Each structure stands twice: as structure tokens, then as C-alpha cells.
């Protein structure tokens with residue numbers, strides 16, 4: 415039965431080489447296998463022609479190479495494509511491809527739901543069930559690549575950028591996220607440049623401090639408010655790590671990073687009459703004056719069950735202008751994939767919230 419076999423797509427590059435050494439093989443076998451999987455999309459050991467017959471037979475007996483299956487595919491008119499992957503137990507995770515002229519960006523999920531529960535986010539409203547495994551995260555990139563093409567398949571435009579901006583808070587699933595980054599960056603894995611892999615965080619300051627100098631990928635901070643009072647309401651983790659602590663940890667991270675070219679991306683969701691006034695833009699300018707950054711303004715993507723609204727274009731433009739005039743690099747993000755609920759914060763998948771499930775169980779017992 416395959417379920418008893420070892421899945422080689424669950425291992426980091428280091429684990430894979432240790433695995434081959436433990437089999438009495440040379441560690442470079444790990445590199446050969448990784449190239450087959452992540453650069454050619456080959457999962458059948460019989461097709462891995464540079465492995466000898468004996469090793470292939472041994473691998474077939476004890477191992478598999480597999481990822482969660484795609485169960486639905488939705489394509490928007492602008493080419494944005496959303497896939498839902500079945501991760502068992504009735505749960506689905508979503509991953510989104512955003513094609514642009516010069517790149518193919520894949521937005522991946524790191525958790526089933528999200529425990530941070532930001533006030534405006536559809537994923538947060540779904541509750542939280544569990545962290546995704548290495549296989550379930552790298553599997554999203556693998557499955558997307560089976561659709562758009564692997565790097566060694568020149569007919570296609572392979573995935574060039576990966577952003578961890580799907581469902582979940584990546585820094586609350588640190589061990590797996592770090593292994594996934596190793597697979598994305600490895601010359602034998604997806605071989606992406608560290609500048610093209612982005613971890614987006616709501617601001618888990620102690621984790622950022624811990625990984626500074628150990629993980630080197632691009633960083634985005636979801637700030638969304640210029641003061642603690644408002645941020646506590648919008649991004650509840652701010653009550654644990656306030657703006658000052660978070661910005662200090664961000665500074666520390668980018669100081670030790672090459673991937674960021676010295677700058678963090680600040681994400682700011684614009685919510686009508688909540689965080690989009692001229693005064694708030696001015697406060698943001700003050701707050702970020704000493705942080706080397708570029709600012710991404712994301713007009714709120716509306717979704718059902720949310721009271722928040724997207725500001726008018728004139729309010730968005732006014733906010734933009736304050737930052738621009740103060741000398742910031744500021745980008746107004748255009749909404750992609752809205753019609754298939756694939757835009758930022760619209761990913762919901764299918765989450766069985768453990769806490770709610772627990773409550774359901776309790777109420778049945780009573």
C-alpha cells in the first residue's frame with residue numbers, strides 16, 4: 415500500500431541526502447532525484463534513467479513520490495488560475511497562479527485556515543485547523559508546475575516567483591516553511607532566486623528574530639494600520655507583538671538578508687473609512703521613515719460576511735499621494751482573480767475548524 419511507503423516529496427534536501435546515506439547510497443542520489451521531481455516533474459522511478467536498476471527497484475519497493483491531487487481548477491479572464499488541492503479529511507487548500515508578462519507568480523498556502531484571525535480576512539474567518547506539511551506546501555508548487563510546465567520543459571513558462579500569501583501565517587509553521595524554502599531555492603529543486611521567494615507575515619516578532627540570518631528570502635510585513643490601537647483590532651496578533659517590536663524585528667531580519675536588497679515590502683490593505691484617511695497616511699509616513707521599505711497598497715477585496723468596504727478610487731489616490739510625495743516607493747496593487755475569489759484574502763478552501771469542531775463535539779455530548 416502506498417500509504418505505508420515513504421514519500422520522498424515530504425523531505426527537505428538535507429533529509430533526502432540523509433535518507434540516501436542511510437540506505438547505503440551516495441548522498442548525490444538525493445540531488446538526482448530532486449532534479450527529476452522538481453525540474454522535470456517525473457515521479458515514476460522507472461523513468462529516472464540515471465539511477466541504476468537495483469536502486470530503482472529498491473526505491474519502488476519502499477518509496478513513492480506524490481503530492482495532494484488537484485480537485486478543482488478555476489481560471490479568470492485575466493489568466494489568474496486557482497486550484498484547490500485535496501489534503502484529506504474533507505479539507506481543501508488553495509493555491510493561485512498570477513501570470514504577468516515577465517513572470518509567473520504562484521501564491522501558496524501554509525496552513526489550513528489561520529489562527530491569527532485578522533478582522534478583514536476570509537481565511538481568518540474560517541478558523542484554524544492545522545499546519546500544512548512540507549509535502550502539502552511544496553505539493554502546491556509541484557501541482558501548479560504540472561499545469562504550467564517545469565523549468566526543464568521549454569515549451570512553457572515555468573513558475574518564476576513564489577509568494578506565501580495564501581491561506582495561513584507562514585511564521586507559525588516555521589519548520590515546514592523553512593524546509594519548503596530550501597526546496598524552492600535549491601539548485602536541484604525549483605532553483606528559484608531568493609529574491610523571488612517571499613514570506614509574508616502578520617508580524618510574529620520572536621520568530622522573525624529567530625530566523626534572521628538563518629532564512630534568507632524576501633520578506634513582506636502586513637502592517638495595515640499606523641498605530642497600535644487600530645492594529646490591535648485589525649491584526650489581533652499585534653496585542654502580543656506591537657508595532658515597535660515588529661518593526662524592530664523586521665529591521666533585524668533585513669539587516670542580515672541579501673534577498674531583500676535592504677528593503678522590506680510593507681503591505682497595507684485599504685479599508686474604507688477605517689485606515690485610509692490622509693491623517694493615517696501621514697502617520698504611516700512618520701512610522702516608516704526609518705524603515706527601508708516599499709509600500710504595497712492593497713484595496714480591500716470584498717467578500718461575503720465582511721462589513722469592510724473597498725475605498726473609493728479618490729480616497730485610494732489621496733492615500734497613495736501622501737506616501738508618494740514623502741518619497742516612498744509605493745505600489746497600488748491591482749486586484750487579480752476577483753471573479754473566482756482568488757484575490758488576496760479571499761482564499762477559503764475548505765477548513766474544518768478544530769476549535770469549532772471541538773465545540774460541536776462538546777455540545778453533542780451535553
Ligand code: SAH
Pocket residue numbers: 532534535536578579580581582583584614615616635636681682683712713714715716717758759760
Ligand atoms: N498570513 C500572512 C500571509 C497571507 S495573507 C499575512 O497576513 O501576511 C496575504 C496578504 O493578503 C496579507 O497582507 C493580508 O493582510 C492580505 N489580505 C487578507 N485579506 C484581504 C482582503 N480581503 N483584501 C485584501 N487583502 C487581504
Ligand code: SF4
Pocket residue numbers: 528529530531532535536537538539580581582583615616636
Ligand atoms: Fe491569517 Fe494573514 Fe489572513 Fe491575517 S491576513 S488571518 S495572518 S492569513
